[in-house]
Amino acid sequence: GQQVMQIPQYQHVQEGEDFTTYCNSSTTLSNIQWYKQRPGGHPVFLIQLVKSGEVKKQKRLTFQFGEAKKNSSLHITATQTTDVGTYFCAGLRGSSNTGKLIFGQGTTLQVKP
Amino acid sequence: EPEVTQTPSHQVTQMGQEVILRCVPISNHLYFYWYRQILGQKVEFLVSFYNNEISEKSEIFDDQFSVERPDGSNFTLKIRSTKLEDSAMYFCASSRPGLAGTYTDTQYFGPGTRLTVL
Numbered sequence: 001g002q003q004v005m006q007i008p009q010y011q012h013v014q015e016g017e018d019f020t021t022y023c024n025s026s027t028t029l030s031n032i033q034w035y036k037q038r039p040g041g042h043p044v045f046l047i048q049l050v051k052s053g054e055v056k057k058q059k060r061l062t063f064q065f066g067e068a069k070k071n072s073s074l075h076i077t078a079t080q081t082t083d084v085g086t087y088f089c090a091g092l093r094g095s096s097n098t099g100k101l102i103f104g105q106g107t108t109l110q111v112k113p
Numbered sequence: 114e115p116e117v118t119q120t121p122s123h124q125v126t127q128m129g130q131e132v133i134l135r136c137v138p139i140s141n142h143l144y145f146y147w148y149r150q151i152l153g154q155k156v157e158f159l160v161s162f163y164n165n166e167i168s169e170k171s172e173i174f175d176d177q178f179s180v181e182r183p184d185g186s187n188f189t190l191k192i193r194s195t196k197l198e199d200s201a202m203y204f205c206a207s208s209r210p211g212l213a214g215t216y217t218d219t220q221y222f223g224p225g226t227r228l229t230v231l
Contacts, residue, residue: 033219042204043156043222088156098169099144099208101220103156 002027004091006104014112019076021107023089030092032065032072033101038085046074046087079111115139117223119205125229126195134190134226136205145188146206146220147180149173156204162188195230202227 003026013019023032031050035043047056049065049072056063062075072089086108090101118137126132138145147159161168162180170178179191188207192199206220 035222042202042225045219045221048219090156099146099161099163099220100158100169100171101146101148101156102158103148105155 002091002093002102004089004102004104006089006107008107009105010108010110012110012112013079015081016078019079019083019109021074021087021089021109023072023074023091023104025070025091025093025102027070027093029069032069032092033090034063034072034074035088035090036085037088037106041085043088076109079109081111081113084109084111117205117207117221119203119223119226121226122224123227123229125231128197128230129194132192132195132228134192134203134205134228136188136190136223137186138188138205138207139221140186142207142209142221144168144208144210144218144220145180145182146208147190148204148206148222149201150204150225151201159190159203192228195228197230200228200230 006023011019031048033048034046036046037043047063052069053067054065060077064073074087076083086106088106089104120135124132145162148156149159150156158171159174160170160180177193181189202225204225205223208218208220
């Protein structure tokens, strides 16, 4: 079945360093959504990417959707301790008409002050 | 800002017992979902629901699981005979219609119900 792979699984950075997580799908996606989950919390929607090659920015966060709509990345510039959490990508497959999101395994970010 | 709400926040049950997890989706949303997350693992799709019927269900969603929208606001997940491996966080999500009636709009997640099966 369709899989969404996300790397790395864990990332420890010093506060102020950059961070990137990568997401790859085995099949073409119609869109990809990114979520952040704090420890003990629920997935909180960050952004949705729909168009091939799309790039969106939210302050220090930059999201990209690949040209083939099979991969995506999230880059955080100058991390802060408030960025701590697990970042999940979740893809909606191109043929989906049911809303089934396939989640990646998540990247857990730890930021050392 | 409207939110998805879920009750209870934590449910402890004995193996073999029935549980009902409740969700109140965002009021103008028409598409509803259940996901689960075993501790430390990724979020897994269980079922999507639209127009009073299941649109898609995963292999996890076997005959022990059912969903219902009993009235205009609630969306429930029932597990008829719980197993130890059903212990997980269960998230409800909802979304508006996407473009051309597709499901492509953002899914908003509730805070979850932690189910512990003893």
